[in-house]
Amino acid sequence: MSTSIPQATAPAAAESPSAPPVKAKVKRRKFDPWGAVAWIVGLGFFFPVFWMVLTAFKQEVDAYTTTPKVIFAPTLDEFRAVFDQGVGTALLNSLFATAVSTLLVLLLGVPAAFALSLRPVRKTQDALFFFMSTKMLPVVAAIIPLYVIVSNIGLLDNIWALVILYTAMNLPIAVWMMRSFFLEVPGELLEAASLDGASTWRAMREVILPLVSPGIAATALICVIFAWNEFFFAVSLTAVQAQTMPVFLVGFIAGQGLYWAKLCAAATMAALPVVLAGWIAQNKLVRGLSFGAIK
């Protein structure tokens, strides 16, 4: 919430023709055609999502119409049908893989980011470079041995395989992102803490962690989005027992055929949690996506 809004208004306000401040007030009330354009484009981009949610509340007859129906008697039947098809397991699996991997990412990533920022180790740049380079390794290059290893240790179709891989997938982002938050901690605060004779651990817990906790929350949300949406590992390494929501959705099509209303209900259930997480985290989204390079 904090940074972007106040910054946002400044240059945008400057955008309107260089009128004296008195006139500016009148200007603002005037209808801005570009604002209308923005609304239309925004609604256009959002439309497929809106349509998905809308269709989820239709009966199949209302979903299959050559003229799209906007007015219909809403029903929860399709959601019920999706639950009957065992979406519960997939939801729990997605929830588990997402929550546990995010927790692991934070447990591993926050201390690592600390060691690469406030009390930096030797070769900090090398370590950072390494973390980022793992993100650039295409996942297909690793999937074959991963499949062989995972099946050899009996983790095929086991949710823990995904937990571990999702942790590895998100850890570099978390390290970079958390590091950018740690670097915002004023140096004097640390000095003061160490002069007080506080141990690193105490300084961390009592001084630094409270300061970076919004950063931790934002990092966690970004990890949640990526873990929840991940499909490639899930479809390669799980089948029935450990299937996550995206895999369930694919299987649902194969098993049910194209019943749109049901599909939309399932897709809505798959997409909704992260859309909400993303809306909450939207002001920190850029920071996570750019590895902390843009704030």
Add this chain to the structure above:
Amino acid sequence: MTTSQLGTERPGVETEAEHVARIKKTQDPGVSRAEGWRRRGPLLPALIFMIVVTQIPFLFTLYYSTLSWNLVRPGSRRFVGLSNYVDVVQDKTFWQVAFNSVFFIVATVLISIVLGLLLALLLDRVFLGRGIVRTLLITPFLVTPVAGALMWKTAMLDPVFGIVNWILPGEGIDFVSSWPRASILVALVWQWTPFMMLLILAGLQSMPRDILEAGRVDGAGAFQLFRELTLPHLRRFIELGAVLGAIYLVNTFDQIYMMTQGGPGTDSANLPFYIYQRAFLGFDIGQAAAMGVVVVIFTMIIATFALRLIFRSFTGKEEAA
């Protein structure tokens, strides 16, 4: 002026250069061995975890790529040296699929950047409900790609019941069958435009106001201001968006899996999808591994460039490290 626009510029925040200086200062002789380990302690679990989970599989990929090994034929595993690579290089499909990969990456990045720039310029204005419009616009990036691709394939592009055909006059067009690559591209652009928009919007909002003001006082027109001041300022952000987008898009898989299954034939497959098919439908481990290695080599070329750029964005200076 552009060097340190990204990242660590806010007052009271240490710049990367200062930070590096402090690392240098603190680590040289002053840091004892015990202190060194105490500092390294928090880093090691993450580092070891990443090495084990990401590097070891890759070493195996290298090893498997020298084997002739079909999973469904037990006892077929034997060492064949580099012959898998020879096969890969001679495989016409591989090159066609590699071309598709490049096409999807380049086209998505370019179109998303242009659209993202336009959207960012719109969102940089003041209008009623701007926050809501921004929220609407980022949603495609958040939606589970599998679900988003499903919507495009069915609700939007279906020949009979799809919305697009309802809007367009004339006979229903089966977009996904007739133009599989273009259809996938639409779904990809829809997903990635919000990403570019967010990055470029961050750039616009970090634009120093007084410079624009000065330009206006000097009598520059809106377009001139944009070309001479805004665009150069945005360059760094656009570059970063292109590079990050490319890194993420190398792994494109979900849309292809959902919309076309790479078909017809392999016309719309990219490398991840083709390798997936070879490994999990053909069970040809050796070949698939060799392709994986080739992909990594390609990616490393982009990545070297990417890493340098990101470090530069982050450090504000090319060789601060």
